[in-house]
Amino acid sequence: MSTTAVVNPGRPQRFGHRRSQQFTERVIAAVLFGCAAVTVLTTVGIVVILFSEGLSFFREIHPVDFLTGTRWTPASGNFGVLPLILGTLMIAVGASFISIPVGTLSAIFLAEYASPKVRSIIKPILEVLAGIPTIVYGFFALTFITPLLRDSWLPDVGIFNALSAMIVVGIMTVPMVSSISDDSLRAVPESLREAAYGVGATKFEVITRVTFPSALSGIVASYILAISRAVGETMAVTVAAGATPHLTLNPLESVQTMTAYIVQVTQGEAPHGTIEFRTIFAIAMTLFAMTMIMNLLSARIVSKFRERYE
């Protein structure tokens, strides 16, 4: 930069220089604000697109029929979204039966028991699970988990089934639970643990009665985030669970999730502007609302119930 300190302050040349510098500064600030504004525009864009296309769908199909109908066969005019919502929630809840216990136990082990050395090895390994592309989990479910289930104790499970999708989505969301829970367990001050040891508690009692309850807000938030992630998961469930919109709670059958339906339509030949194509915006709107509510809820739990330590 050409800041010269030895210029005579009275000379107009310097005055002009300072002015142009101020102008540059202002332009830069405006450009940087523009960058930040892109994120807000992205959200606005998502909301506007989902709502405008979604509302034009709801002008033809009543929202109540959409939300309470039990049959989803758009080709023959049945637009009941419940089979898709149920399929989505079944997989998300099923996945949490894996991600919550495994993630919580890993978090407790890493935060309370593991030596720094063991921790520095295990933690990155668990995070790799989150970095593996979801299509790889789909492949794993289809070519390993389902055949394994069939060859062992569930011979009549279908090629596409909800169970294998639950298992892989559960695996991929373990790191979400373990790393956020680990962070909040480690945020509990040492003095609390020491006080409990001081009155004669064993390590197990310290963890279950002091550390875990103190970190509970962060831990619960991690559970909600993991479920929200499972709801929005696309490729693994598309590959593993198939494309049959059943209103069923049987995990051995094929189901279709909301995301898998969107993939099916965008890959198919339904032309833009048809009611069949517009369904995906109504579905995406529902999906967006569901995940947004869960994310806001988890943020609220953290801010509202967090124990503050000074």
Next chain:
Amino acid sequence: MSSPEQPTKRITSSQFRVRLRARHLTGTLFVALAMIGTTIGVVLLAVLLFEVARDGVRFLSLDFLNSFPSRKPELAGFKSALWGSIWLITFTALWAFPLGVGAAIYLEEYASKNRVTSLIQINVSNLASVPSIVFGLLGLQLFVRGTVGIGPDFGGFGRSVLAGSLTLALLILPVVIVAAQEAIKAVPSSTREASYGLGATRWQTIQHHVLPQALPGIMTGTILAIARAIGETAPLIVLGAFTFVAFTPSGVLDSFTAMPIQIYSWTSRPQADFQDLAASGILVLLFVLLTMNTIAVFLRHRFGHLTKN
């Protein structure tokens, strides 16, 4: 917290010793349980990698990287997918890096603490958890259909590298912003004050002192975000990316396929040969991701001492 139990009955020391043994036993069992829980994750990762490697080695060769997809499994290759991903990621980085760093600088160095700033900040963290398929719909409406009548030759961007990279850039933008913010925050304020003290303007301070110090952290975060974009399938499929492409792009307006899309297309074929091809593709994809992660970790360790964390 649970209320403390009332010691209504006194117990003898021998009773206490028995109970204490039971309490310690519970503790030992719990440690075992926690270790098993932790091992499950590690074992599952190992099984997954082993299975993919076992299925994938059969077709993995230089020919595989240098051939286009084919109906005959023994002739099929990954060339269009690999090059498609390289094109896509280059442009994704080109959009996301300046936008993300610019937004982070604004939030950390310029923004005053007011409603607008906190709105932007909350919005960034919310966007990071929007399902990626929703970004695909945004890209479809905005970049593929929204540019019809405006874009190149009035046909719009089409299902091109340009539309795909813009969509992925919006998807990873929140991650880049948060990482860049962390890196900028870690630059000590004494650096800024020293620069201001010498008469530098705000931008001069940022350009010459804050950014160079924060750069390794920013690069690490950006590389990790881009690694995430490489594995993204859903937004590109929603955008209408083609699954069978027998050419490599030669410009941003060319259509493309990408590694995860080719893997998806092979996985959905019922023949076992194609599923082995998918495994070979996964091995290439994981190798690329591993390389990027290694670079990111290296950057963090090599330049870690420059910043506080």
